[in-house]
Amino acid sequence: MNKQLDPSDFPETIRSATAPENALLPALRIAAFARSEQAIRELNRAKGDISLNRTRWKIRTGDLDTAIHAFKEEKSPDLLIVESGDDPAVLLRKLETLSLQCEAGTRVILLGARSTYSADFYRSVVKIGVSDLLVSPLRARQVVETIKEIYADWSDVRLGKITAFIGSRGAGSSMIAQNVAATMSRAMSTDVLLVDLDPQFGTVGLNFNAKSTYSLTDILRRGSKLDDILIERISTVMHDRLRLLTVDARMDNRSELPINAIRAILNLPNALRQHVVLDLPPIWSRRMRTIIQRVDTVVITAEPTLRGFRDAGHLVHAVRAARPDKEAPTLVINKLRGGREKHIKTSEFQDFLRLNTVVDVPYNHKLVRKSQAVGRSVFECDEGAQISRSLLRIAKAVNGELNIGDDRSIWDKVASRLWKWW
Numbered sequence: 001m002n003k004q005l006d007p008s009d010f011p012e013t014i015r016s017a018t019a020p021e022n023a024l025l026p027a028l029r030i031a032a033f034a035r036s037e038q039a040i041r042e043l044n045r046a047k048g049d050i051s052l053n054r055t056r057w058k059i060r061t062g063d064l065d066t067a068i069h070a071f072k073e074e075k076s077p078d079l080l081i082v083e084s085g086d087d088p089a090v091l092l093r094k095l096e097t098l099s100l101q102c103e104a105g106t107r108v109i110l111l112g113a114r115s116t117y118s119a120d121f122y123r124s125v126v127k128i129g130v131s132d133l134l135v136s137p138l139r140a141r142q143v144v145e146t147i148k149e150i151y152a153d154w155s156d157v158r159l160g161k162i163t164a165f166i167g168s169r170g171a172g173s174s175m176i177a178q179n180v181a182a183t184m185s186r187a188m189s190t191d192v193l194l195v196d197l198d199p200q201f202g203t204v205g206l207n208f209n210a211k212s213t214y215s216l217t218d219i220l221r222r223g224s225k226l227d228d229i230l231i232e233r234i235s236t237v238m239h240d241r242l243r244l245l246t247v248d249a250r251m252d253n254r255s256e257l258p259i260n261a262i263r264a265i266l267n268l269p270n271a272l273r274q275h276v277v278l279d280l281p282p283i284w285s286r287r288m289r290t291i292i293q294r295v296d297t298v299v300i301t302a303e304p305t306l307r308g309f310r311d312a313g314h315l316v317h318a319v320r321a322a323r324p325d326k327e328a329p330t331l332v333i334n335k336l337r338g339g340r341e342k343h344i345k346t347s348e349f350q351d352f353l354r355l356n357t358v359v360d361v362p363y364n365h366k367l368v369r370k371s372q373a374v375g376r377s378v379f380e381c382d383e384g385a386q387i388s389r390s391l392l393r394i395a396k397a398v399n400g401e402l403n404i405g406d407d408r409s410i411w412d413k414v415a416s417r418l419w420k421w422w
Contacts, residue, residue: 024050024051024052024053024054024229024271025051025052025054025055025147025148025151026054026055026151026159026270026271026272026273027054027055027056027159027271027272027273027274028054028055028056028077028078028079028151028159029055029056029058029077029078029079029273030055030056030057030058030077030078030079030080030081030147031057031058031060031067031070031076031077031079031080031081032057032058032059032060032080032081032082033060033061033062033063033064033066033067033070033080033081033082033083034059034060034061034062034063034081034082034083034111035061035062035063035083035085035113036083036113038137038138039083039111039138040059040061042138042139042140042143043057043059043081043138043140043143044059045140046140046141046143046144046147047059049140049144051144051148052144052147054271054272058077062082063082063083063084063085063086064082064084064086064091064094064095064098065094067080067082067098067101068094068097068098068101071098071101071102072101075103076101076102076103076106077106078105078106078107078159079106079107079108079109079147079150080102080106080107080108080109081108081109081111081143082098082108082109082110082111083111083112083113084110084111084112084113085113088117088118088121088124091112091125092121092124092125092128095108095110095125095128095130096128099128099129107131107150108129108130108131109130109131109132109133109134109143109146109147109150110125110130110132110133110134111134111136111138112133112134112135112136113136114135114136115135115136115137116135117133117135131146131150132146132149132150134146158269158270159269159270159271159272159273159274160191160268160269160270160272160273160274160275160276160402161269161275161276161296161297161398161399161400161402162266162268162269162275162276162277162278162294162295162296162297163275163276163277163278163295163296163297163298163299163398164278164280164291164292164295164297164298164299165177165180165277165278165279165280165299165301166280166282166288166292166298166299166300166301166315167282167300167301167302167311167315167332167334168282168302168307168308168311168312168315169282170303171282171301171302171303171308171311171334171335172301172303172334172335172361173279173280173282173299173300173301173334174198174202174203174204174207174279175207175334175368176299176301176332176334176361176391176394177194177277177278177279177299178194178203178204178207178208178279178377179371179377179378179379179391180277180299180391180394180395180398181194181242181275181277182194182238182242182376182377182379182380183377183379183388183391183392183394183395184275184277184395184398184399184402185239185241185242186241186242186377186379186380187379187392187395188395188396188399188402189241190241190274190275190399190402191241191243191272191273191274191275192241192242192243192274192275192276192277193231193235193243193244193245193268193272193274193275193276193277194242194243194244194245194277194279195216195245195265195276195277195278195279196216196244196245196246196247196249196279197247197256197257197262197265197278197279197280197281197291198247198249198279198280198281199217199247199249199250199253199254199255199256199257200249200250200251200253200254200255200281201249201281202246202247202249202279202281203249204244204245204246204247204279205236205244205246205247205249206249207371207372207375208238208244208375208376209374209375210236210238210244210246210375211236212234212236212244212246213234213236214234215234215246215247215248216234216245216246216247216257216261217247217248217250217253218234218248219234220257220258220261225260226260226261226264226265227264228264228267228268228271228272231245231264231265231268232272245265255281255283256281256283256285256287256288259287259290262287262290262291265278266291266294266295269296273402274402275398275399275402278291278295284315284318289318289322292318292319292322292323293322293323297327297329297330297398298319298323298329298330299329299330299331299332299394299398300312300315300316300319300329300330300331300332301331301332301334302315302331302332302333302334302349303333303334303335304333304335304336304343304344304345304346304349305343305344306344308333308344309344309348309349309352312331312349312353313352313353315329316328316329316331316353316355328354328355328356328357329355330355330357330358330359330394330397330398331349331350331353331355331357331358331359332358332359332361332394333346333349333358333359333360333361334361335361335363336360336361336362336363337362337363346358346360357397359390359393359394359397360390361387361390361391361394362386362387362390364378364385364386364387367381367382367385367387368387378391379391379392
């Protein structure tokens with residue numbers, strides 16, 4: 001990691017990652033319903049286009065009726081392609097019904113069985129909310145170009161989320177960030193990218209025992225332009241749902257990443273359906289303020305001490321000033337010890353700081369050290385521990401609509417199964 005890097009050290013795939021011709025559309029969920037064999041064949045050909053490599057397709061045999069029935073039970077996709085052979089009047093009625101089943105952000109491409117339709121019909125389907133109407137016979141290139149036109153401007157596309165974790169030095173913000181990221185990926189079936197934004201003291205790679213071929217700081221030292229494609233290629237895969245973007249932590253690194261690298265990371269949720277977790281250094285600067293302004297959620301970590309009470313107040317005030325119109329931060333009270341040891345109560349933090357979400361994380365240094373020693377998360381080492389349940393609660397609070405798994409604790413799962421048996 002400490003060797004001087006030369007451009008020739010990097011594989012061709014990394015050196016050419018930012019080439020314009022390799023630009024990909026965002027990681028859209030696309031559902032298609034087609035009746036004719038010709039349409040299904042052309043849709044499968046369109047699916048293989050290189051510009052759609054990130055997209056996830058589900059092609060089914062069916063028509064508008066099939067789609068209406070399907071989305072009564074399941075979440076509608078980002079893009080729906082549906083074929084219909086109905087007469088225009090019937091088709092319009094079914095499109096009205098479909099619009100009630102789909103979410104507001106779903107775009108629709110209608111495949112008409114006829115070769116021509118009237119101008120009035122075109123205006124009517126657009127008014128209902130159809131993005132485009134393609135007539136028979138369908139061609140794969142036509143489908144690809146239509147999708148590109150619909151998503152030519154990505155500025156209104158927000159597929160993922162981004163959460164920033166920050167705290168005063170020694171509060172354990174990095175431990176919370178790293179374990180919440182791992183918990184989301186394990187318990188909630190969420191694709192998570194954990195990003196280490198501390199170039200001097202970052203511990204993401206260290207605590208997960210990650211063997212990174214290229215770190216974020218390696219790429220930046222050689223002056224490469226960072227974008228979502230390059231980030232995907234240099235991130236370390238821990239398992240199917242968790243990736244790490246690590247740093248080669250050294251004292252001669254600058255204390256903050258360049259602003260262009262930060263912009264590329266902040267733009268990731270626009271292109272990829274994943275939860276980006278930022279492990280921030282314990283500093284406050286103009287650059288940190290910019291990050292806090294751009295993220296969806298902020299989690300502040302503090303200890304239940306007098307110093308922790310003071311630092312939490314400063315951070316909450318700074319976060320609120322940076323993002324006055326966004327939701328309040330989540331506060332984590334870390335290293336909460338039991339017994340008779342005196343500490344500031346969680347209710348005092350909540351009342352003084354006027355926060356809705358405050359989560360206690362009990363002190364369990366043995367389990368934390370064990371997890372770090374084996375390069376795994378606390379949740380993986382002991383899912384039933386009290387600290388794991390607290391981490392799961394934080395994960396639920398920040399993950400929101402990206403949660404697609406069974407996020408119940410192990411005890412809730414066991415109790416549910418025993419109840420069924422009983």
